[in-house]
Amino acid sequence: MRHDHREINRRNFLGIGLGGVLTAVTGLNPAAAGVAPVSANARAKRVLVLFEQGGVSQIDTWDPKPEAPVEHRSPFKQIGTAADGMYFTELLSRTAKVANHLTVVRCMTQPTPGIGNSHPLGSQYIYSGEAPGGPVELPDMSSIIAARMGTLAPYLPSNILVPGTDEQAGASRIGFLPPGFAVFKTGGSPADPGWRVPNLGLAAGIDERRFKDRHDLLNSLDVGYLGAAHARDADAMHALMEQAADMLTNPQTRRAFDLSTETAATKERYGLGHRGQCYLLARKLIESGVRAVTVDVREPMNSYRDGRPISYSGGSNMNWDHHDAIYSTSHTNIPNGGPGAGRFGIGTWPMMGSTDQAFSALIEDMHQRGLLADTLVCFVTEFGRTPRVNDRQGRDHWTSAFSFAFAGAGVPGGQVVGATDRDGGYITSSNAYTIEDYAATVYEKLGIDRSIPLQTPIGKPSYLASKGKPIPELFA
Amino acid sequence: MKLKFLFCLLLPTVVFSSLSAKSRSDVSFVRDVAPVLLKRCSGCHGEKINLGGYRVSSFNYLMKKGASGQAAVTPGKPEGSTIFRLISTSLPSMRMPKGDDPLTTAQVLVIKKWISEGAKFDGTDPAASLRSAMGPRQHPAAPTIYRSAPPVLALSLISGSAAGAPVVAVGGYNEVTLWDASSGSLLRRIGDLPQRIQALSCSADGKYLLVAGGTPGEYGEASLVDLHSGGKPTVICTATDVLLTAVYSQDATRIGVGGADGAVSVFDASTLKKMWTSSLHSDWVTSISFSADGNFVASASRDMTVKLHNAADGSLYTTYSGHCKQLGQYKGQDPVYSVRFLSTGCDALSAGGGKWIQVWNAEKAKEDSGSAADMEERFAKQGHTRYLPHNSPLPVFALAMSGNSLFAASGDGAVREFDINGLKEVKTYTGHKDWVYSLDYNAGDHRLASGAFNGEVRIWNTDTGECTCRFVAQPGAITKKVTLR
Amino acid sequence: MKLNAFAFVLSMGLASSLAAPVLASGTTAAIADKIEVYPQTVALRSKRDCRQVVVTGYFHGLPRDLTRTAVFSNRPRDLVTIDNGMMRAAANGTEHIRITASGRTIDLPVSVSGVQDPDPVSFKFETLPVLTRQGCSTGSCHGAPHGKGGFVLSLFGYNPQMDRVSLTRDGLTRRVDLMQPADSLIIKKPMLELPHVGGKRLHRQDEGYRVLFNWISEGAYAELPATECSSIEVYPKGEQRLGPDAATRQISVLAHYSNGQIRDVTRICAFDTSSASAATVDSLGYVTGHSRGQTAISVRYLDKLLSVHFTMTEPTPGFKWNEPRPTNDIDRLVNEKLQQLQYLPSPVCSDSEFVRRVYLDLTGLLPSADQTRDFLADNSPDKRVRVVDKLLNSEEYARFWALKRADLMRVTPNRLKEGRAELYSDWIVDSIRQNMPYDRFARSLVTASGDTKKSPAACYFVAIPTQEERTEMTAEIFMGSRVECARCHNHPFENWTMRDYYSIGAVFARTQADDKMVRLASTGEATNPTTGEVMAPFGVQKGVKLGDGDDRRVTFADWLVQPSNPYFARVAVNRIWASLMGRGIVEPIDDFRSSNPPSNGPLLDHLATEFIHSGYDCKALIQYICSSKTYQRSAGTNASNRMEDQLFSHARVRMLTAEQLKDAVGQVTHTLPSPTVARHRYATEASFPENSTFTQTFGQPERTSSCACERQTAPTLLQALELLNGGTLYTMAGQSTGYYFNLPDDKLVEDLYLAALSRKPTEKEASIARGFLKRSVNRNSEITDLVWSLLNTREFIFQH
Numbered sequence A: 001m002r003h004d005h006r007e008i009n010r011r012n013f014l015g016i017g018l019g020g021v022l023t024a025v026t027g028l029n030p031a032a033a034g035v036a037p038v039s040a041n042a043r044a045k046r047v048l049v050l051f052e053q054g055g056v057s058q059i060d061t062w063d064p065k066p067e068a069p070v071e072h073r074s075p076f077k078q079i080g081t082a083a084d085g086m087y088f089t090e091l092l093s094r095t096a097k098v099a100n101h102l103t104v105v106r107c108m109t110q111p112t113p114g115i116g117n118s119h120p121l122g123s124q125y126i127y128s129g130e131a132p133g134g135p136v137e138l139p140d141m142s143s144i145i146a147a148r149m150g151t152l153a154p155y156l157p158s159n160i161l162v163p164g165t166d167e168q169a170g171a172s173r174i175g176f177l178p179p180g181f182a183v184f185k186t187g188g189s190p191a192d193p194g195w196r197v198p199n200l201g202l203a204a205g206i207d208e209r210r211f212k213d214r215h216d217l218l219n220s221l222d223v224g225y226l227g228a229a230h231a232r233d234a235d236a237m238h239a240l241m242e243q244a245a246d247m248l249t250n251p252q253t254r255r256a257f258d259l260s261t262e263t264a265a266t267k268e269r270y271g272l273g274h275r276g277q278c279y280l281l282a283r284k285l286i287e288s289g290v291r292a293v294t295v296d297v298r299e300p301m302n303s304y305r306d307g308r309p310i311s312y313s314g315g316s317n318m319n320w321d322h323h324d325a326i327y328s329t330s331h332t333n334i335p336n337g338g339p340g341a342g343r344f345g346i347g348t349w350p351m352m353g354s355t356d357q358a359f360s361a362l363i364e365d366m367h368q369r370g371l372l373a374d375t376l377v378c379f380v381t382e383f384g385r386t387p388r389v390n391d392r393q394g395r396d397h398w399t400s401a402f403s404f405a406f407a408g409a410g411v412p413g414g415q416v417v418g419a420t421d422r423d424g425g426y427i428t429s430s431n432a433y434t435i436e437d438y439a440a441t442v443y444e445k446l447g448i449d450r451s452i453p454l455q456t457p458i459g460k461p462s463y464l465a466s467k468g469k470p471i472p473e474l475f476a
Numbered sequence B: 001m002k003l004k005f006l007f008c009l010l011l012p013t014v015v016f017s018s019l020s021a022k023s024r025s026d027v028s029f030v031r032d033v034a035p036v037l038l039k040r041c042s043g044c045h046g047e048k049i050n051l052g053g054y055r056v057s058s059f060n061y062l063m064k065k066g067a068s069g070q071a072a073v074t075p076g077k078p079e080g081s082t083i084f085r086l087i088s089t090s091l092p093s094m095r096m097p098k099g100d101d102p103l104t105t106a107q108v109l110v111i112k113k114w115i116s117e118g119a120k121f122d123g124t125d126p127a128a129s130l131r132s133a134m135g136p137r138q139h140p141a142a143p144t145i146y147r148s149a150p151p152v153l154a155l156s157l158i159s160g161s162a163a164g165a166p167v168v169a170v171g172g173y174n175e176v177t178l179w180d181a182s183s184g185s186l187l188r189r190i191g192d193l194p195q196r197i198q199a200l201s202c203s204a205d206g207k208y209l210l211v212a213g214g215t216p217g218e219y220g221e222a223s224l225v226d227l228h229s230g231g232k233p234t235v236i237c238t239a240t241d242v243l244l245t246a247v248y249s250q251d252a253t254r255i256g257v258g259g260a261d262g263a264v265s266v267f268d269a270s271t272l273k274k275m276w277t278s279s280l281h282s283d284w285v286t287s288i289s290f291s292a293d294g295n296f297v298a299s300a301s302r303d304m305t306v307k308l309h310n311a312a313d314g315s316l317y318t319t320y321s322g323h324c325k326q327l328g329q330y331k332g333q334d335p336v337y338s339v340r341f342l343s344t345g346c347d348a349l350s351a352g353g354g355k356w357i358q359v360w361n362a363e364k365a366k367e368d369s370g371s372a373a374d375m376e377e378r379f380a381k382q383g384h385t386r387y388l389p390h391n392s393p394l395p396v397f398a399l400a401m402s403g404n405s406l407f408a409a410s411g412d413g414a415v416r417e418f419d420i421n422g423l424k425e426v427k428t429y430t431g432h433k434d435w436v437y438s439l440d441y442n443a444g445d446h447r448l449a450s451g452a453f454n455g456e457v458r459i460w461n462t463d464t465g466e467c468t469c470r471f472v473a474q475p476g477a478i479t480k481k482v483t484l485r
Numbered sequence C: 001m002k003l004n005a006f007a008f009v010l011s012m013g014l015a016s017s018l019a020a021p022v023l024a025s026g027t028t029a030a031i032a033d034k035i036e037v038y039p040q041t042v043a044l045r046s047k048r049d050c051r052q053v054v055v056t057g058y059f060h061g062l063p064r065d066l067t068r069t070a071v072f073s074n075r076p077r078d079l080v081t082i083d084n085g086m087m088r089a090a091a092n093g094t095e096h097i098r099i100t101a102s103g104r105t106i107d108l109p110v111s112v113s114g115v116q117d118p119d120p121v122s123f124k125f126e127t128l129p130v131l132t133r134q135g136c137s138t139g140s141c142h143g144a145p146h147g148k149g150g151f152v153l154s155l156f157g158y159n160p161q162m163d164r165v166s167l168t169r170d171g172l173t174r175r176v177d178l179m180q181p182a183d184s185l186i187i188k189k190p191m192l193e194l195p196h197v198g199g200k201r202l203h204r205q206d207e208g209y210r211v212l213f214n215w216i217s218e219g220a221y222a223e224l225p226a227t228e229c230s231s232i233e234v235y236p237k238g239e240q241r242l243g244p245d246a247a248t249r250q251i252s253v254l255a256h257y258s259n260g261q262i263r264d265v266t267r268i269c270a271f272d273t274s275s276a277s278a279a280t281v282d283s284l285g286y287v288t289g290h291s292r293g294q295t296a297i298s299v300r301y302l303d304k305l306l307s308v309h310f311t312m313t314e315p316t317p318g319f320k321w322n323e324p325r326p327t328n329d330i331d332r333l334v335n336e337k338l339q340q341l342q343y344l345p346s347p348v349c350s351d352s353e354f355v356r357r358v359y360l361d362l363t364g365l366l367p368s369a370d371q372t373r374d375f376l377a378d379n380s381p382d383k384r385v386r387v388v389d390k391l392l393n394s395e396e397y398a399r400f401w402a403l404k405r406a407d408l409m410r411v412t413p414n415r416l417k418e419g420r421a422e423l424y425s426d427w428i429v430d431s432i433r434q435n436m437p438y439d440r441f442a443r444s445l446v447t448a449s450g451d452t453k454k455s456p457a458a459c460y461f462v463a464i465p466t467q468e469e470r471t472e473m474t475a476e477i478f479m480g481s482r483v484e485c486a487r488c489h490n491h492p493f494e495n496w497t498m499r500d501y502y503s504i505g506a507v508f509a510r511t512q513a514d515d516k517m518v519r520l521a522s523t524g525e526a527t528n529p530t531t532g533e534v535m536a537p538f539g540v541q542k543g544v545k546l547g548d549g550d551d552r553r554v555t556f557a558d559w560l561v562q563p564s565n566p567y568f569a570r571v572a573v574n575r576i577w578a579s580l581m582g583r584g585i586v587e588p589i590d591d592f593r594s595s596n597p598p599s600n601g602p603l604l605d606h607l608a609t610e611f612i613h614s615g616y617d618c619k620a621l622i623q624y625i626c627s628s629k630t631y632q633r634s635a636g637t638n639a640s641n642r643m644e645d646q647l648f649s650h651a652r653v654r655m656l657t658a659e660q661l662k663d664a665v666g667q668v669t670h671t672l673p674s675p676t677v678a679r680h681r682y683a684t685e686a687s688f689p690e691n692s693t694f695t696q697t698f699g700q701p702e703r704t705s706s707c708a709c710e711r712q713t714a715p716t717l718l719q720a721l722e723l724l725n726g727g728t729l730y731t732m733a734g735q736s737t738g739y740y741f742n743l744p745d746d747k748l749v750e751d752l753y754l755a756a757l758s759r760k761p762t763e764k765e766a767s768i769a770r771g772f773l774k775r776s777v778n779r780n781s782e783i784t785d786l787v788w789s790l791l792n793t794r795e796f797i798f799q800h
Helices: A004-014 A018-025 A090-096 A119-128 A141-149 A168-171 A209-219 A233-250 A251-257 A264-270 A274-288 A347-367 A437-446 B003-011 B014-023 B028-041 B061-062 B080-088 B105-116 B130-134 B362-369 B376-379 C010-018 C123-133 C162-168 C207-217 C329-341 C353-362 C369-377 C383-390 C394-410 C420-432 C438-446 C456-463 C468-480 C498-508 C551-563 C567-582 C599-612 C619-627 C660-666 C675-681 C693-697 C717-725 C726-737 C747-758 C763-773 C781-791
Strands: A044-053 A078-080 A087-089 A103-111 A157-165 A294-295 A302-305 A307-313 A375-380 A403-409 A415-417 B156-157 B167-171 B176-180 B186-190 B198-204 B206-214 B221-224 B234-239 B243-247 B254-259 B265-267 B274-278 B285-290 B295-299 B306-310 B316-320 B337-340 B346-352 B354-360 B387-390 B396-402 B405-410 B413-420 B424-429 B436-442 B447-452 B458-461 B466-473 C034-038 C043-044 C050-052 C052-061 C062-066 C070-072 C080-083 C085-088 C093-101 C104-110 C229-235 C239-242 C248-250 C253-256 C262-264 C270-273 C278-281 C286-289 C295-301 C302-313 C512-514 C518-519
Touching: A004 B234, A004 C420, A018 A415, A044 A141, A078 A090, A078 B186, A078 B354, A087 A090, A087 C763, A090 A347, A103 A168, A119 A141, A119 A168, A119 A437, A141 A157, A141 A294, A141 A437, A157 A274, A168 C010, A209 A233, A209 C763, A209 C781, A233 C717, A251 A274, A264 A274, A264 A347, A274 A294, A274 A302, A274 A347, A274 B376, A274 C420, A274 C763, A347 A375, A375 A437, B028 B105, B028 B130, B080 B105, B105 C383, B130 B362, B130 B405, B156 B198, B156 B447, B167 B206, B167 B458, B186 C619, B198 C123, B206 B254, B221 B243, B221 B254, B221 C262, B234 B243, B234 B254, B234 B265, B254 B285, B254 B295, B265 B295, B295 B337, B295 B346, B306 B362, B354 B362, B405 B436, B405 C468, B466 C253, C034 C093, C034 C104, C043 C050, C043 C085, C043 C229, C052 C093, C070 C383, C123 C162, C229 C295, C253 C295, C270 C278, C278 C295, C286 C302, C295 C438, C329 C599, C353 C383, C353 C394, C353 C619, C369 C747, C383 C619, C394 C420, C394 C468, C394 C567, C394 C675, C420 C456, C438 C456, C438 C468, C438 C551, C438 C567, C456 C512, C456 C518, C468 C498, C468 C567, C498 C551, C567 C599, C567 C619, C599 C619, C660 C781, C693 C717, C717 C726, C726 C781, C747 C781
Parallel strands: A044 A294, A044 A375, A103 A415, A157 A294, B198 B243, B243 B285, B285 B337, B337 B396, B396 B436, C043 C104, C239 C302
Antiparallel strands: A078 A087, A103 A403, A302 A307, A375 A403, B156 B167, B167 B176, B176 B186, B198 B206, B206 B221, B206 B243, B221 B234, B243 B254, B254 B265, B265 B274, B285 B295, B295 B306, B306 B316, B337 B346, B346 B354, B354 B387, B396 B405, B405 B413, B413 B424, B436 B447, B447 B458, B458 B466, C034 C052, C050 C085, C052 C062, C070 C093, C080 C085, C093 C104, C229 C253, C248 C286, C253 C262, C270 C295, C278 C286, C295 C302, C512 C518
């Protein structure tokens, strides 16, 4: 159903400086189309980023520190994993069983002190893969991937944020890219049985035939108007409507978002709450051919279990920002309050319990479905937490050392990269990696040539993750 | 500028040794090259920060390839060595150190010569950090004239001099000075010591003086001065940052040393052989004390804890965390500056920031700290500790005691005396106009000495509470009086 | 009081003189028309006294910095040393130094005295600023709440007591070495002679090195005199222009102290730029322009911050100003800026574009087909002005503009129970209907008390219950300032200090509100948590003591609305301007700070002045803006202004807001009865957000914050899906047959185009539409599909 003039519109909409990779956007796999030389490192066709926002405590999860001073030590015991010599804390007991698929990088750091030491900026750092606050606002990595690689499934957005309703989801930016590449936010809670992506699937009374008629009429009448040719938002809306039209007429679109096609056992394996179902939806979208899926989730106070609403008492903001009472067995609202009050202790179900369940299920499931072969999975957070426990029994922001975990697309399993000191506060290994390095890794895995820059509107080249280098241990 | 000129005379060791290298036939790595690398290169290519994947923090690292894949040093061929090319190039954009002043010609020549002569390592352990490979420093002579009074961070009453006049040893600049404690006149200057003196401790027989000090951020040294022979001090150990404490065990058989590198080391007092080192603190070790029963070594730290080590092997016995309470009546998070065991049993006192001197027992402290399992309980626990309010708004920097008498020197300028049994304040010694950092007490002749930031030393009679003598520990006649602050 | 926080300077005379074309290369050797030196005399009064001299040459009226090329001669006695124009005392005496630059000479009388007397470094006024300048006391380094590496400084030196302890006593006195100052940690670390996480921060030739070294050499005295820095003075002042031939300017900074002393602090203050692509500034205060654009160069000294605004111009080949005749001063000021930066404005829009735009802007609704027909048929020259007048007097205007205000005031039944939200909303509508002067509006809100049912304005305090929120919201709404950061520390980018924050807090500390009543208590204070100081209410004049019975809010309101307030009128006109033009002159519209300069300062000043003179008359201001050519420009761009989006060279294409879109669909489909019949069914006239899926998808705010940013404006895929497939459009398009079914095709198509796009269809469009209708499979569904198609065109979805 594509007409020539629409092709041209698409290219206009893509706009600037993408040169030889334009073909990619028509939906062809660039490798198959022979557009770009494929590096041996390019093992990923897709990337799934699990962004656990708020600053997950490295000490309580991926980087256990049993020798830390007792008053600052995590109460959660160190446990062995399926991989020899690899240890997590007991909060990751399920994940420990799939450790043979994981590389845990314990030497992540933010190289310039303070740039990303707040949630909005730290989140933006994770989304864009580069330090925020530079002369131009940088696009999200997922938008760049969408622009560079196009989609594997034209009836779906090529970059999706699940669910994209969280506090810091606004840190996601389109920067100087055309707005059409902005990440698609599904909204809502997939755990809610009534949840749908709004308006997917044609409305009653409109069959495909009639929709096509209408749409043809629209195309002949929507000739634009004076000024629209160069108005960014109008251009973007036009392209978005093209994409929406594709999505509406393809039955696979709805199926990609339809969790009812999953078995009860699978759903249960991920966990029936919000986080588990978001992780499951992410897997479905990857399976359906979405290039870049990002999960930015926090278990809400009002979640669903077995289709019924449940609620947690006490807290309100359930991200990982454990400034207070990190080891509380319920909510963290300590007497006299504190700046980070209002979530649950890290060891509780809404926090690490559901995360361990969902993440281990995801790795296991993706492995069984063969998706790990060409999907890079990244478990990331904007920074770590202080090795010391503060006077409100919490841990504060810490950018000197934190942990990421990776799987799939040739990432070696059962590997630990880097080491921190006895308290988990500073990197002691000779290798240390930055968020820019993480971004470079993602681009390298996807085979995106970082030597071809993006062009900013004023015509300056902007190189991808220019300050980073791919993390070598992930390419063994 | 006149002042600047004065400082040029006080040439730092580094420059001195590199200049002297020119006249020698060969260049020593540890003596000549390592100091240059340390001062000019290790900021960017050091232990924590290693730009370009390259570091110079040890000889082995220096010779290793960086991320560029090129070896920095090709022995015998300076022109073929990246390191030499980068420090000697005339292109400012290429030159190392990047964005900084170039190395001096003398420094470049030293490195060039060392490479031409085969880039040999002449230390003991090529994997050891540059600082430790360099060994003890040659200390410059103490200034004959002090342009200002250095803060009295350490002092010690010299024991066993009952026959003669009382003597107090005071930390100076590259020296320790001995003063007549009744007249305040300078008796003797003992040189060849580190830049700053952070701790002084006299042996019970009055023969030896333990000295700890160093240069902040780069060097620490503990040494033993034989007060009678008057020879060059014997270096016990060196460290990568200042050493802040050096003490004898109560039976004088062992010596404990600790400092800003966070380590606690124990030495045999007769052989000066190291028995063990423990690096459990995450911040400076400010004070060490041996228990009377010989079982424990306590170390106080700016990390807000006191660690109790088994004296035999240095293994951790328990951590006392009473200065880091987050719940309950006695809460606060404060650095600990001083710890002292009582002369019997294993009861100890510790103090630093916060409102109380804490009195506790080593064995009970272990029971108190329990397991890590329940955070809330751990934080709320008051334990067996007794809290002695000291009423100073500023930290207590030093404790001294004997029998039932306890003295605390504090930032508010006062020295307070307490009765340990009764847990109450007995007397206040006022007069210092600045922060009091150091303290020593001689129970035998009821004499107390205290030293302050402004260089003033005061000697007190503890029976009357009177100040019997005071002087500014600033050797050398100075023409212009430096005003005290 | 922060009246000096903004350096808005009217510089129209200067700007117009800049209109002459810049001469191309070869001018460096040219002889200047004249040269100027600042200051005109130099008097150095102690041995470390210094003064930055700035030499400026004028070439065809354009200033060019000559400081670094000027030759300073006739100096037989070497009274001063000079480097890059910085004069430092060397010997006592007086002489006239001859300055030669670009073929001109000028004599500068110089006197030096007091060189023989001691001139110690001041801890408070030199050491601490240097720590700020070198970056030590920033929030990401040692100025963080717990410092870095065990070394804590107060953020930008706001707490000298603490810094003094930290530098001289803390850390067992390890940071300064009085015996060998160069051996001090605070010198060796930033010099990178020791490993330093913050990297190389200090070079031996830096002024910072000199200050730190001398301060320690002299004994590291950390006395804290009662003297304060009262203000800083920056030269050059106001708006400055740079160009390819004159791309640099030297800045000079003087500090004035409360004891009457004045010192040059150019070498110890901190400089920064808001747009590095336009111009950068080095540590000597030397500004270098790079490419076309505008930037604010900010100067920070202690807690004082000022900005100088620079415009970098570049000649565009073939640029020829087409001199549209300005209708009023708005056009003149906009054109001056456009001409200076060499952008050609778009022409005035057509009547169709105008009528659609002005209806949407003023009433939120589309003009009906008949209203458009009448307007197009009207041939009188003043018809645009008349339609603005008419609309300003409509009920729709009052309600639509009330909605914008209510968004910020958090008018929602979730917060305001038992009908109070309605009463409050009605009160706001009425204030706009009556054209209540804006100063009175603001005063009514911030001083409101009593039963919230009888005095709905008092709901202001019910909707925002805490002292902190009142402080932050009042500052955001009426002062366009984001002061949240000052809750915990002095604002790093602005002059808002913690003292200011808690002083504003003190204004509201005695205002108690429950659901029903707002009362004034006789007690209640705000305390600065760092110092424990009980703050005097903001806005109280020095020396005036308020009695316990006095309403602190009244005093504050007096301060707020006085014409000399640098924020109030500017923030108000900027909001109105942004509503009409799609972008503020300051953007974001509630982030006024001197480091976020207006894109056209003289324009903002002019509008504020007019607004104040009119007695804060909002309607008059709207009328004034709407009558300008600037407002009436076409959305179409030319090659010159295509990428330009902040100087108002063309109309801004923007999506209809959620409410406008909802109502426009209703109007075109004739599913909404006339407003006079069913006003409550109009989203643009409702008291509260309907928060339906449709309006939420299109970015309607929930009214949970006072930030204009709560309204989302970027297009999304969900919106595209909603338009193509959503129930709202589908149902309403289906219902449109009720109106269109019986119309003849010609009339149907014309009516539809007039209703949706405010224009008649082109012949081609009409024939496509008629062709579609003639398929006669099912007239109902054909009409539905035609209406639906038109509602999905960009021309409909967007305002232009």
